[in-house]
Amino acid sequence: MFDPAVFAARRDAYMQAIGTSGVAVVRSLPERVRNGDAFHPFRQHSDLFYLTGFVEPDTTLILRPGAETERVVMFVRPRDPELEVWDGRRAGLEGAKERYGADAAYPAVELNSKLAELISNTEELHYSLGLDDEMDLKIAHAIARLRKMERKGRRPPRALVDPRAALHELRLRKRPEELAALRKASQITSEAHVAAMKLGRPGSFEHELEAVINYTFRKAGGSGPGYTTIVGAGENATVLHYIDNRCAIADGDLVLVDAGCEYDHYTADITRTWPANGSFSAPQKRVYELVLSTQKSAVAMAKPGATLDEIHQFCVRSLTEGMLSLGLLSGGLDERITDLSYKKFFMHGTSHWLGLDVHDVGAYTKDGKARPLEPGMVITVEPGLYIAADAADVPPELRGIGVRIEDDVAITADGNEVLTAACPKELEELEAICRGRVRQA
Numbered sequence: 001m002f003d004p005a006v007f008a009a010r011r012d013a014y015m016q017a018i019g020t021s022g023v024a025v026v027r028s029l030p031e032r033v034r035n036g037d038a039f040h041p042f043r044q045h046s047d048l049f050y051l052t053g054f055v056e057p058d059t060t061l062i063l064r065p066g067a068e069t070e071r072v073v074m075f076v077r078p079r080d081p082e083l084e085v086w087d088g089r090r091a092g093l094e095g096a097k098e099r100y101g102a103d104a105a106y107p108a109v110e111l112n113s114k115l116a117e118l119i120s121n122t123e124e125l126h127y128s129l130g131l132d133d134e135m136d137l138k139i140a141h142a143i144a145r146l147r148k149m150e151r152k153g154r155r156p157p158r159a160l161v162d163p164r165a166a167l168h169e170l171r172l173r174k175r176p177e178e179l180a181a182l183r184k185a186s187q188i189t190s191e192a193h194v195a196a197m198k199l200g201r202p203g204s205f206e207h208e209l210e211a212v213i214n215y216t217f218r219k220a221g222g223s224g225p226g227y228t229t230i231v232g233a234g235e236n237a238t239v240l241h242y243i244d245n246r247c248a249i250a251d252g253d254l255v256l257v258d259a260g261c262e263y264d265h266y267t268a269d270i271t272r273t274w275p276a277n278g279s280f281s282a283p284q285k286r287v288y289e290l291v292l293s294t295q296k297s298a299v300a301m302a303k304p305g306a307t308l309d310e311i312h313q314f315c316v317r318s319l320t321e322g323m324l325s326l327g328l329l330s331g332g333l334d335e336r337i338t339d340l341s342y343k344k345f346f347m348h349g350t351s352h353w354l355g356l357d358v359h360d361v362g363a364y365t366k367d368g369k370a371r372p373l374e375p376g377m378v379i380t381v382e383p384g385l386y387i388a389a390d391a392a393d394v395p396p397e398l399r400g401i402g403v404r405i406e407d408d409v410a411i412t413a414d415g416n417e418v419l420t421a422a423c424p425k426e427l428e429e430l431e432a433i434c435r436g437r438v439r440q441a
């Protein structure tokens with residue numbers, strides 16, 4: 001948990017960006033029923049966490065940079081000793097003010113009656129419409145109520161502004177404390193991947209690897225996986241978001257693991273692919289070396305001024321060249337890139353922003369063009385090659401091979417820092433780890 005001053009500084013920066021004519025409403029998402037009376041674990045909405053560090057449900061933050069008093073207003077669940085016995089401690093109104101920097105705090109149930117007044121007579125309402133129907137309706141009702149109050153000197157905001165405009169630009173550039181959290185998440189994630197490499201072998205199950213990965217996350221103090229852990233052996237590695245994780249691992253399988261630990265609400269995102277029996281077969285090796293050399297060159301390109309589009313175009317060219325020499329495609333390189341036939345084997349993007357969300361916020365284009373990378377931005381670099389088990393017109397020995405290699409890269413003033421550098425990816429290194437384990441068995 002960061003220093004409260006960190007969150008105060010973020011609120012100040014956001015209020016500066018909004019300007020004195022605007023108001024922002026940021027609300028936690030509703031708790032969701034899993035089944036019966038059991039709920040999915042609650043995880044705070046990233047925008048609200050970013051601005052408050054407050055982790056309880058049913059919370060609303062209203063930022064009013066133009067107001068003279070009550071510039072930071074929070075609606076929270078009040079203390080309730082009886083309920084807290086069942087559901088855990090609450091910060092309450094006092095806690096919201098004393099520990100979370102609210103100028104004023106009200107019980108969550110009073111949001112409806114106070115919302116209209118708090119957003120009235122502003123020009124822009126910064127609010128993320130479309131995430132939560134119930135809250136959208138509250139906003140709509142507040143606006144409707146204010147329309148009827150013009151003669152009493154109250155009117156609704158004139159424009160609705162998506163948080164992408166200001167808040168998500170702030171979230172896109174990571175501050176030192178955020179990079180520290182991402183470093184920690186990356187370090188734990190690297191350990192978890194190595195633990196999986198050591199445990200997995202022909203005969204073990206995908207879910208066993210998922211278990212050791214998620215165990216490693218929690219044991220090290222992470223909150224758990226930042227997204228559902230993917231463990232795909234053999235042809236399951238060619239299914240991009242395979243999360244069933246229930247198959248046995250066979251001798252000769254490659255195992256693709258895509259998993260990231262969430263630490264202090266920031267998540268890492270690593271993919272590694274390794275041979276269950278400790279040796280890449282010759283065809284597996286050819287595919288792996290192609291993806292690895294592409295990935296390493298792509299990581300080296302990630303520096304200020306470069307764009308994600310350039311990095312992706314490089315990967316497309318490099319992988320397509322490899323597809324031609326592997327016999328997956330035929331014809332000319334430029335032709336195969338132009339007609340998009342490479343997408344049969346490399347169908348996803350190379351990079352995404354990374355931070356509080358695994359696919360973090362932030363615009364990918366600026367003025368209609370790919371935006372240049374800047375220090376503080378954190379990206380993934382994750383080329384892959386996937387040859388379906390039933391792919392027609394490909395060398396039979398390549399069928400069912402799926403390889404993805406993914407690292408997390410922070411852009412620095414003069415290049416980059418690979419946050420996930422501790423996670424092995426060299427072919428010989430992977431074989432050594434997997435063989436060492438096989439010997440111990």
Ligand SMILES: [Mn+2]
Nearest residue numbers: 269380382406
């Ligand atoms: Mn990713």
